Each structure stands twice: as C-alpha cells, then as structure tokens.
Amino acid sequence: MTTKPRLQLALDHTRLDAALLTVERLHPHVDIIEAGTILCISAGIQAVGTLRERCPQHTLVADLKVADAGTTLAEQAFSQGANWMTVICAAPLATMAAALEVAERYQGEIQIELFGRWTLEDAKAWRALGIKQAIYHRGRDAQASGQTWGQQDLDTMKALSDLGIELSITGGITPPDLPLFKQIAVTAFIAGRALAEAADPVAAARQFHSAINEIWRS
Incomplete structure (x- = not known):
C-alpha cells in the first residue's frame, strides 16, 4: 500500500445547523466530508x-444508501455537488449501473455500502460494472451489541x-484500531461521533492523522 488513507468526517446530525458547526471546526483537519444518511x-x-x-x-x-431509483437519486446527489454517492449492496445491478452512469457524467464515483448479506461473487459483478469503491461497515447496532473487528473482517477486506476494490472503513473507528488495517488497501477511515462528539474534536482529528502517518509511512 503506497497511498496513505484519508480521514473522512461523517455528519450524522439530525439538524443541519449542528452539522455546519461541526464542519466549521473540523474541515481544516479532515480530507473528506460526508453528508450522512441521517443528515x-x-x-x-x-x-x-x-x-x-x-x-x-x-x-x-452523499451517503444515501440508494436501493432503487438510481438515476433520479444520483442526479439529486451529484447536481448538489457530491463527488461520491453510496448505493446499498442489496440494490439490483441495474440500479447500480444507472447510478454509476450519472456519477460518471459528473466525474464522480459510486461507493457500495457493504451492509447486510453479500458475497465476493456480488463484488465481482460490481467491479465488472466499473465500480471501484466500497465501504466496509460495522453498524451502530452491531457496535452496541459488542461486535468487534476480527480476522474474518480483515480476510474479507483483503479479498475485496x-x-x-478500494475500501473505506467505518463503524466506531478510533486511532487505536488503525494498526489492524495496516495490510489492507484503505482509501479512508470514516469517523463520526469519534470526531464530532469528542471533548476536543480538533485534537481527536490530529490523533487520527498522527496514527495514519505513523502506520502508513511512505
């Protein structure tokens, strides 16, 4: 892996004004900004x-987790200025292809949200369409139930x-977790509450960057 992972701020606020306050503080300290599904x-x-x-x-x-109406929703997202938009892995290939067509017209990309059941055969079909990105997601409910990152996760990421497929990784990620992913081709680490709800959000972002720089030395 020669490309250093980037830090992505996930904005899952229920109010836009609160999200903008977080962005005002953190945008100089992150590489990617996500309008989360909740927002x-x-x-x-x-x-x-x-x-x-x-x-x-x-x-x-634009983290829309699109499941249908790929053309319409992609047009909405990319015309508003999104570079990337998420499509849920359970969506039909036709929906993914339609969303990708719009994304490419705007010089954007589609990310497949790996949430729920999917297979490596599915992933091969996504690649065949021309999709290059996916998000490996440990959901909020899984975190709350005590689910942790394991070797099976890492093996699956390596296979992808x-x-x-370029991976972004999310799901309660904190700086001490990052060494787990050293051998994985990671595009971005996505952090929401770990940044937005930190006692010192700027210091938290700096800790992420420090860990990334230490682990992925060029």
Whole structure:
C-alpha cells in the first residue's frame, strides 16, 4: 500500500445547523466530508449543496444508501455537488449501473455500502460494472451489541482489495484500531461521533492523522 488513507468526517446530525458547526471546526483537519444518511433524511438533499458551498475543496460524499431509483437519486446527489454517492449492496445491478452512469457524467464515483448479506461473487459483478469503491461497515447496532473487528473482517477486506476494490472503513473507528488495517488497501477511515462528539474534536482529528502517518509511512 503506497497511498496513505484519508480521514473522512461523517455528519450524522439530525439538524443541519449542528452539522455546519461541526464542519466549521473540523474541515481544516479532515480530507473528506460526508453528508450522512441521517443528515440527508433530516435536512434533505440540500444539505449536500450547503456543504459544497462551505467546503468547495473537499471530497464530498452523499451517503444515501440508494436501493432503487438510481438515476433520479444520483442526479439529486451529484447536481448538489457530491463527488461520491453510496448505493446499498442489496440494490439490483441495474440500479447500480444507472447510478454509476450519472456519477460518471459528473466525474464522480459510486461507493457500495457493504451492509447486510453479500458475497465476493456480488463484488465481482460490481467491479465488472466499473465500480471501484466500497465501504466496509460495522453498524451502530452491531457496535452496541459488542461486535468487534476480527480476522474474518480483515480476510474479507483483503479479498475485496484483491479484486481491485478500494475500501473505506467505518463503524466506531478510533486511532487505536488503525494498526489492524495496516495490510489492507484503505482509501479512508470514516469517523463520526469519534470526531464530532469528542471533548476536543480538533485534537481527536490530529490523533487520527498522527496514527495514519505513523502506520502508513511512505
């Protein structure tokens, strides 16, 4: 792995004004900004456009977890300034292909959200469509039930990397977790509450960057 992972701020606020306060503080200290599913549902797709206005230089993700209406929802996300949009892994290939067509028209990308049941055969089909990114997700409910990262997760991530899929990793990630993923081709580590709800969010972001720089020395 020669490319250093980036740090992504997930904004899963229920109010846009609260999300913008977090962005105001943290945008100089993160590489990617995500309009999370909760924010997009609570504040509408216009939240993506507002974030684009506030952060014109950042990679911006619309985490819509699209399951259907790929063309319509991708048009909504990318016309608001998103660079990437998420599609849930259970979506039909036709939905993924339709979303990807719109994304490419805007010079954007589709990320497959790996949530629930899927197989490596599914992943091969996504790659065949031309999709290059996926998000390996440990959900909030799984975290609350005590689920931790294990060797099975790492083996699966490695298999996805071997298919040419670039991975972003999320799910209660903290700096001490990062050495687990040293042998994985990681595009980004996604942190939400670990940054937004930290006692000192800027210091928390710096701890992430320090760990990334230490582990992925060039």
